[in-house]
Amino acid sequence: MTPLVEIAGLDKAFPGVRALKGARFDLLPGEVHALMGENGAGKSTLMKVLAGIYAKDAGEIRIDGRPVAIPSPRAAQDLGVSIIHQELNLMNDLTAAQNIYIGREPRRAGGLLLDDDALNRNADALFRRMNLRLDPRTEVGTLTVAKQQMVEIAKALSFNARVLIMDEPTAALNNQEIAELFRIIRQLKTEGVGIVYISHKMDELKEISDRVTVMRDGEYVGTVPTATTSMDTIIAMMVGRSLTETRDETAAHSHGEVVLEVKNLRRGDAIRDVSFRLRRGEILGFAGLMGAGRTEVARAIFGADPLDAGEIHIHGRRAVIRSPRDAVRLGIGYLSEDRKRFGLATGMDVAANVVMPCLGRFLALRTFLKRRQIRSTTRAFIGRLGIRTPSEEQEVRLLSGGNQQKIVIAKWLARDCDILFFDEPTRGIDVGAKNEIYKLLNALAAQGKAIVMISSELPEILRMSHRIAVMCEGRLTGELPGESATQEDIMRLATKRESATIRKAA
Amino acid sequence: MSDVSTLAPRQSAFDTVRQAVFSPATRQKILAFASLVVLLAFFSVASDNFLTSANLIAILQATAVNGVLAVAATFVIITGGIDLSVGTLMTFCAVIAGVVLTYWGLPLPLGILAAIAAGALSGSVSGILIAKMRIPPFIATLGMMMLLKGLSLVISGTRPIYFNDTPNFPVISQESLIGDLLPFLPIPNGVLILFVVAIVSSLILTRTALGRYTFALGSNEEAVRLSGVNTDFWKIVVYTLSGAICGIAGLIIASRLNSAQPALGQGYELDAIAAVVIGGTSLSGGRGTILGTIIGALIISVLTNGLRILSVAQEWQTVVTGVIIILAVYADILRRKA
Numbered sequence: 001m002t003p004l005v006e007i008a009g010l011d012k013a014f015p016g017v018r019a020l021k022g023a024r025f026d027l028l029p030g031e032v033h034a035l036m037g038e039n040g041a042g043k044s045t046l047m048k049v050l051a052g053i054y055a056k057d058a059g060e061i062r063i064d065g066r067p068v069a070i071p072s073p074r075a076a077q078d079l080g081v082s083i084i085h086q087e088l089n090l091m092n093d094l095t096a097a098q099n100i101y102i103g104r105e106p107r108r109a110g111g112l113l114l115d116d117d118a119l120n121r122n123a124d125a126l127f128r129r130m131n132l133r134l135d136p137r138t139e140v141g142t143l144t145v146a147k148q149q150m151v152e153i154a155k156a157l158s159f160n161a162r163v164l165i166m167d168e169p170t171a172a173l174n175n176q177e178i179a180e181l182f183r184i185i186r187q188l189k190t191e192g193v194g195i196v197y198i199s200h201k202m203d204e205l206k207e208i209s210d211r212v213t214v215m216r217d218g219e220y221v222g223t224v225p226t227a228t229t230s231m232d233t234i235i236a237m238m239v240g241r242s243l244t245e246t247r248d249e250t251a252a253h254s255h256g257e258v259v260l261e262v263k264n265l266r267r268g269d270a271i272r273d274v275s276f277r278l279r280r281g282e283i284l285g286f287a288g289l290m291g292a293g294r295t296e297v298a299r300a301i302f303g304a305d306p307l308d309a310g311e312i313h314i315h316g317r318r319a320v321i322r323s324p325r326d327a328v329r330l331g332i333g334y335l336s337e338d339r340k341r342f343g344l345a346t347g348m349d350v351a352a353n354v355v356m357p358c359l360g361r362f363l364a365l366r367t368f369l370k371r372r373q374i375r376s377t378t379r380a381f382i383g384r385l386g387i388r389t390p391s392e393e394q395e396v397r398l399l400s401g402g403n404q405q406k407i408v409i410a411k412w413l414a415r416d417c418d419i420l421f422f423d424e425p426t427r428g429i430d431v432g433a434k435n436e437i438y439k440l441l442n443a444l445a446a447q448g449k450a451i452v453m454i455s456s457e458l459p460e461i462l463r464m465s466h467r468i469a470v471m472c473e474g475r476l477t478g479e480l481p482g483e484s485a486t487q488e489d490i491m492r493l494a495t496k497r498e499s500a501t502i503r504k505a506a
Numbered sequence: 507m508s509d510v511s512t513l514a515p516r517q518s519a520f521d522t523v524r525q526a527v528f529s530p531a532t533r534q535k536i537l538a539f540a541s542l543v544v545l546l547a548f549f550s551v552a553s554d555n556f557l558t559s560a561n562l563i564a565i566l567q568a569t570a571v572n573g574v575l576a577v578a579a580t581f582v583i584i585t586g587g588i589d590l591s592v593g594t595l596m597t598f599c600a601v602i603a604g605v606v607l608t609y610w611g612l613p614l615p616l617g618i619l620a621a622i623a624a625g626a627l628s629g630s631v632s633g634i635l636i637a638k639m640r641i642p643p644f645i646a647t648l649g650m651m652m653l654l655k656g657l658s659l660v661i662s663g664t665r666p667i668y669f670n671d672t673p674n675f676p677v678i679s680q681e682s683l684i685g686d687l688l689p690f691l692p693i694p695n696g697v698l699i700l701f702v703v704a705i706v707s708s709l710i711l712t713r714t715a716l717g718r719y720t721f722a723l724g725s726n727e728e729a730v731r732l733s734g735v736n737t738d739f740w741k742i743v744v745y746t747l748s749g750a751i752c753g754i755a756g757l758i759i760a761s762r763l764n765s766a767q768p769a770l771g772q773g774y775e776l777d778a779i780a781a782v783v784i785g786g787t788s789l790s791g792g793r794g795t796i797l798g799t800i801i802g803a804l805i806i807s808v809l810t811n812g813l814r815i816l817s818v819a820q821e822w823q824t825v826v827t828g829v830i831i832i833l834a835v836y837a838d839i840l841r842r843k844a
Contacts (some may be wrong), residue, residue, distance in 0.1 A: 067800060304732055326678050328734025345725035347792045357733040359715050367714050411733065 002065045004029050004163055004194040005050065005081075010059030012218075019045040023059070024220040025213055027163060027194040034197045036207035037238055038458060042218035043198050047165045048136045050196075051083035052076035063163075074086040078394050082156030083165040088148050092141030097123035100155040126154045130184050145277055146177035152186065155166075164188065165196040170204060171291055182208050184231060195378050200289045201494050202231050208342035214238055232488075239458060239487035240449055244339065256280035258316070259450045260332075262301060265310035270296040272474040274310075278419065283441060285465030285482065286454040287490045294454045294472040295337060298421040302334040303327040314419070328357055330419075333412030337424035337454070351378040353396055353407050358414040381410035386436060402433025409440065420444065423454045438464060458487045472496050522790040536785055537837060538801045545805060546729045548748070549812035556815055558573075563692065563810045565637040565804070571759045571801040575774055578708050578751035578798045581744050583782050584711070585747065586791025587643035589745070590754050591632060591650035593770035593774030597623045597767070598654040602764035607675065614674055616821035622753035628654060630751015633742030663767040667763050677763035700800075703754060710747075720744055724791025726821060746760030746769075779801030780827070781806055784834040805830070 005027040012020040020042050022146060027033050035043045048054045050061065052070040058069055063079050070076050076083075097120045098105075106118035123136035132150055141146055163243045175339055175429065181423055185195060185208060197209055205212060205225060214221040214237040221237050256279035265274040270293050278284050286294045299305045301312060305319040312319045312329050321327050327334070336342035342351055355362055355374050362370045362377070374416040385406045389399055396404060405425060411464050412420055412435040426434045441464060445451055455461050470493035478493040531633045550557040567612045582589040599621040607617035628650065635646040652691045669675040679696030711717035719740040721728045760766045785802030787794025806827060 011729065191670075234579060283706050302732070304824055323736075325734045334732060336732065342729055345722050345729055345792070347725040352722070356730065356735065358711070359718060363715055365714070369713055369715060369718060371713070416732075 001028055003027060004063065006060075006062040006065075006402060007046070007050065008060050008409070009059070010049060010410060011057040012042075012049060012054060018218055020049070020059075020218045021058075022219060023215065025050075025196075026223075028198060029192040029194055030189045031211065032189065032195045032197050032209045032489075033266060034199065034205045034212045035215065036198075036200070036212055036234065037215035037221075038456070038459065040217075041215040041216055041238075041286075044167060045218075046194060046215070047076070047083060047167065047198065047364070051085070052163060077159045077161075080157055080160055080162040082163070082339055083159035084149070084152045084156060084167065086167045086171060086469055088152055089280070090140045090148055090151060093139065093258045095137050095139055096143070096151045096154075097136035098133060099151055100126065100136075100158050103387075117158060117282075122158070122504070123154065130154060131187060132430060133185065144177070145172045146157070146174075146180065148245070149181065150184065156231055161193065162223075163194050165197070165198070167198045168290075169197070170199065170201065179206070197210065200495065201497065203497065213371075216240055221334055230409065235488055236476070236493045239491060253357060255338075256282055256448075256450075259314065260301075261313040263298075263311040263313070265297065265300060265306045267296065267300055267305065268308065270474050271300060271310075273305075274471075274474075275478050276431070276479075277470055278420075278452060280450050281448050282446050282466050283445050283451045283453055284463050285461040285468040287454060287458065287461045287468055288471035288473065288494045290456060292471040292494065294471050295423055296474070297471070298334060298423055298454060299454065300374055302421065303328070304334070331417050332419045332421070333357075333415060333417035334421045335405075335408050335412065335425060337427055339404050339408055343411075344396050344404060346404075349393045349395055350387070350399075350407055351375055351392040354381055354392075354410045354414055377414065381414060385410055385440065400433070401498070402429045402436070402504075404428060405433075409437075413444075415497070417449045418448070419452075421452045421454070424440070424456065425453060426455070426457070434460075458490055461490065462487065470494050518580075536786060538798055538834075542801055542805050542808065545808050545812065549808065549815065553812070553815045553835030556812060558753070559817070562809065563694065565807050566697040567629045567694050567762075568571075568811065569803050569807040570694070570808065571755050571762075572702045572774065572777050572781060573800055574703050574751060574755040574758060575778035576785075577703055577796055578748040578755070578783050579775070579778045580785075580787055580794055580796060581707070581711070581720055581748045581751075582643070583779070583787050583789060584720050584724045584791060584794045585741060585744050586637065586727070587741075587745075588647065588779070588789070589632065589748060590644065590647040590650065590775050591628070591654055592622070592748070592755075592778050593771040593776075594651050594655040594658065595625060595628050595749060595751045595752040595771075596756040596759060596774060597771030598628065599753040600760035600766035601658045601662050601667060601768055603660060603757060603760055604669065607672045608667050610709065611671060614672055614822055617672065617675075618678075618757060621757050622750050625753025625756065626746050626750040629752070630742055631747040632749065636671060637738040637741040651772070651775065658768040658771070662766065664768060665764040666768065669760065669766075669811045676761055676764050679758045680762060696762060699754065699758060703751060704796050704800050709798060716740070716747070721792060724788075726792075770828075774827045777806060780831045780834075783831060786834075786837075789835070 003026045005025070005087060007023065007025040010023040011478050012019050023042060023046050025046060028314040036041050045054065049056045050070065052073045052075050055071065063066065068079060078227065089143060096411065100123050101119055104434055106115040109113040119135045127136065128148065134150065136149060140151060143151070146482065169181060173181060176364065188195065199205060209226045211223055212226050212229065212234060212310065216236060221240060257279050258280040259280050263275050265271050270498050288294050296305065300307050301321065302321045303326050312321060320331055321330065340346055355377065363372050364370055375392055381387070382392060384388060387403050387406045387410070389403060396407060425441070426437055429437065441451060441453065454465055462485060467482055468480040468485050469476055470478050470480065470490055472494050478498040480489055520701060555561060575596060576593050578590055602624040603617045603621040606612050606620040607614065630646055632650050635641045636643050677695065680694060682692045682694050684698060685692035711720060719730070719735065723737060723741060727737055781802035782794070782799050783796070783802070784805055785798030804832060807825060809830065810823055813826060
């Protein structure tokens with residue numbers, strides 16, 4: 001059988017990161033082929049190259065045995081390759097049929113008028129092919145996420161897709177909806193459609209996939225048949241690499257005073273009964289897969305999002321945090337994973353950003369900026385953190401990711417925060433700068449700051465944390481000691497889904 | 507190797523200077539200023555009646571009201587918002603001054619205070635609508651624009667209020683304090699007020715916490731909120747300040763007409779926004795200067811005045827102003843790309 005897709009030797013680099021290094025992949029007709037790997041392993045990048053969203057730097061892609069160039073999503077569609085993104089790309093105010101045929105509406109009256117009858121007929125035929133009961137005239141905004149996903153699949157099929165890429169398709173679905181999705185996937189298989197299935201959820205892969213390909217650090221690790229391979233083998237393939245980074249001296253601070261205690265935090269499905277303690281001088285790693293609820297916990301404690309229930313105690317006293325302002329006053333700082341959106345005013349200069357949370361300290365008569373003092377304080381932080389910038393008046397957007405991250409750190413240090421939440425502190429930062437950030441975190445802990453470090457990179461979690469808290473689907477599934485935990489331990493807790501843990505009665 | 511190391515610092519110093527001079531923001535300001543100079547030169551050559559002290563003073567006089575309104579609009583636009591109510595708010599403040607001075611017969615300082623307070627109060631209402639009730643600035647201030655226009659007509663009974671009982675009222679804009687001291691420089695008080703408002707506003711923008719937060723809100727409001735800053739409060743303060751400045755504009759125009767004309771005001775907001783945009787303040791927020799706004803307001807008045815002296819029909823003056831605004835916004839877009 002000729003494979004539908006063969007990919008070999010694929011390279012792709014982004015500024016500062018080599019996302020793919022000689023990546024390989026192949027897909028047979030009528031097969032569900034799962035693609036696995038840690039966050040950042042290169043799965044999504046590989047599939048975006050196949051879907052024409054990114055251009056490859058080197059390597060070969062064959063479809064039906066013929067080498068092809070895929071310069072654009074349009075070219076991919078013409079080759080029968082469609083991708084369904086994690087975030088759906090639908091227009092909520094248009095109907096299902098209008099969404100499916102957007103830009104390709106059937107016309108009548110010599111192309112002057114839209115032919116709505118044909119539009120709805122065609123969409124209906126697609127839905128029937130999928131055995132899906134859905135009125136094509138329904139506005140997409142009124143559909144459930146699951147149904148919206150079906151519309152996306154129908155749209156892909158309308159391009160006569162023979163290769164369907166699904167990126168975390170079940171992330172927002174409940175069990176019944178997942179069953180429905182799987183039914184449609186099986187239906188497509190019988191028609192010879194090849195499906196690439198990106199997911200972290202082991203139990204789902206067991207159920208739906210025929211083969212699993214594992215990637216790590218942008219490289220191909222191996223391909224195994226799902227039926228005869230144990231989950232432990234797959235996890236071992238994913239984390240594989242022996243830990244090369246030396247572990248820094250992270251003295252245990254198990255007897256430091258508890259500065260932050262969180263009890264029974266809840267918010268919808270995102271945070272389900274989370275409790276933990278954080279001690280002075282400690283780095284508490286928060287591990288888990290994307291969407292496990294780690295960022296949500298940090299934002300909720302910081303007052304950026306509301307809570308349904310739960311108590312927060314700071315230095316032993318009950319704290320009421322309704323807004324980031326309250327949190328900052330209590331000495332909590334939050335360094336977002338998305339620096340440009342939530343951390344920095346990138347159009348402003350370094351000094352303006354550094355003093356943003358503590359501008360009140362730099363005012364004469366509570367009104368006028370003490371500009372010389374702002375500049376000298378900023379210069380002190382530039383020196384202390386080794387921020388590479390021509391001056392404190394440089395616009396932040398012109399600096400590299402690592403230096404921008406240091407500016408966000410400087411911002412919270414200038415505010416004298418003693419509880420710091422670092423959310424993916426090294427995302428988008430090159431290797432050299434990563435080490436500097438690690439040293440900085442260790443130094444801060446040694447000075448007595450209490451640090452929560454959220455990270456999706458297991459080696460980073462293992463290297464930095466005194467203790468590791470692992471989350472899955474909004475719950476804390478376990479806590480591990482930093483010095484003896486392994487990547488396998490963490491992965492096991494991070495994929496420990498509802499069925500395996502006791503659900504508390506509501 | 508030694509060549510390189512000795513050259514390096516000089517190179518970077520040179521680069522710094524070049525960067526400062528040719529930075530996109532500076533380029534826009536230079537562009538606006540150069541356009542003003544070119545316009546002045548063009549009209550001076552085209553007509554003998556243009557470059558006379560009387561005409562130049564007329565141009566400044568004509569800039570006073572729009573300039574002050576444009577300064578008010580600059581604050582709001584730097585936060586990434588928009589204020590469509592500045593024109594009718596100006597009129598509302600003038601009517602309030604009329605009520606206090608003419609209807610109630612209270613002394614002049616109370617009339618001045620009342621006009622500015624009315625502006626501040628109305629501005630704070632806009633601010634609360636936008637910050638607390640999350641109504642988009644365009645809609646909130648569109649509503650305020652119509653609401654204030656209606657209130658002005660209701661309060662005045664749709665008739666002008668004359669300041670005949672307050673003989674000193676015209677002094678606010680028409681006489682010349684500077685001219686009393688320096689007879690060769692008879693700059694009207696209205697223009698003096700514009701300069702004072704501009705200088706104080708510029709200091710507020712560049713030297714105070716309020717100014718810093720004004721830019722920060724327009725640059726990245728969410729990052730500012732997550733820095734623990736009370737963004738809602740500062741946004742309300744910005745709109746309040748902007749409203750108070752509109753109150754000052756109301757006093758200038760009422761003083762120049764020696765009356766509060768309740769039907770006036772609509773349309774002024776567009777001239778003010780035009781001046782802000784021509785002056786290089788970005789409509790997407792985060793960037794802008796008062797100096798640019800003043801240059802923008804001057805460009806509009808020079809254009810209007812010069813075209814009138816050249817006997818260009820009023821209709822065509824409007825066409826030219828429209829073209830200038832489009833060019834200015836296009837320059838802003840090019841600047842963003844750079």
